[in-house]
Amino acid sequence: MIKEEKNIEPKSKDKKKTPIIVIKDLHKTFGKDNTVLKGVSLTVNKGEDLVILGRSGSGKSVTIKCIVGLIVPDKGEIKVFDEDLLALSKDELNKMRVKIGFLFQSGALYDSMSVRENLAFTLRAHKRDLTEEEVEKEVLEALESVGLGDAIEKMPAELSGGMRKRIGLARTLILKPEIILYDEPTTGLDTITSREISELILDIKNKQKTSSIIITHDMACAKLTADRIMVLKDGVIHAEGTYEELEKDEDEWVRSFFE
Template identity: 60%
Template sequence: MKTIEQNITPGYQNPLDKSFIEFKNVYKAYGDNKVLNGISFTIKKGENLVILGRSGSGKSVAVKCLVGLTKVDQGEIIISGEDITKLNEEGLNRIRMKIGFLFQNGALYDSMTVRQNLAFTLQHNNKSLNENEVEAAIKEALQNVGLEEAIDKMPAELSGGMRKRIGLARALIIKPQIIIYDEPTGGLDTITAREIIELIRSIKLKYNATSIIITHDLTCAKYTGDRIIILKDGVIKAEGSYKDIENSEDDWVKSFFEQ
């Protein structure tokens, strides 16, 4: 069996320099708990950005702010030239329609088959599709994650890795401009985690979506991220390629890689 280093080549660097997502001096606190303390970073179109950080560092709150589920206290979040912090709920919903989510546990509807799970998401985003168009989109999404045969299965019949794949198919079926991966390899064995990493990389090449990958898994970070930021206490402690960060002289950053 090939090692992950042999099986996955390093990610390509997108030649586009224009920022697609930008956080500008973003603050967020819950009472006295200051979760984000003026973070600023950009993501280029087609880039995979990995956000690393221990529990409570602000990773999940940053993503909630990005999709408008949490309002920032101060700062701007720009998506494709539009400051989403100024949008009303209708405007936010328009932005959310462009975002695909892979949740940590797959978050499938247990009472629906795989086909029904995917159809529900697609029809929620695009009510104008006819039955044949929906079926074709479902089969394409399942083909992209290698699970065409699971179309009529119930979530309870799927392994953890299969649930992640179906969750990813559901994210892809809307042809998103942005994909958010929440702990994509969390709770998986080494071989299944490697398969998910390979899927993330192949999806980057096929869809050229702009992706944010929240993870604790350094292997996932290394092989899926074009760039990595590490959050500590709501601020960016390190930013750069995996190699840049791994070779940091900062004691705290070095300790992160010695877990």
């Protein structure tokens, strides 16, 4: 277990671990004095699910949005697949994004499109050489992977919150990403549905060999999905360890997440 106020590099005695995301000394300020990130450093290894905890406004979502280029940091280094993300051209960044799935809190579905059209639109935007039959096959496979093959004709307004999250995840999976960034995947869901989504995250990792960062306030989700947990406080990584290690941490602020 590591507990410091900045620039934490996770410990690793296993030399076989392969870093797939490496962030060093990330800073981000909005406006004149709203400094959100003050030197965040972290590593995600291939095949690992890393959970990031923190109070609202601590910089969790800002950190993962920097990884896909939705937010540009003021300072720091981001390497994904050993490529300097901040040095990529627009075209290079778009190619990188295909390898990185992002599940937004809301699912971010297009309300005017059916479930089929939502998934097909995403697929065609990145794989324009596919035939209609190939698109249909990919859409069905993605929906089956989240257990919602029978929802293909539905409109987003007809879906429950849990179904919207699943469809959003199917739309992410249709491009077969190697990394998935989950932004509060269980927010707003009941206990049973939240557990189903958490189990689905695990299932995707095991079947598709993805690496993930999971932003969550849901400690049941964190306990079920996390290989490792990092806690953000005041714009830096404050603590790092397994669920069991942090649950017993002597730091009262860290333990408060587990009470």
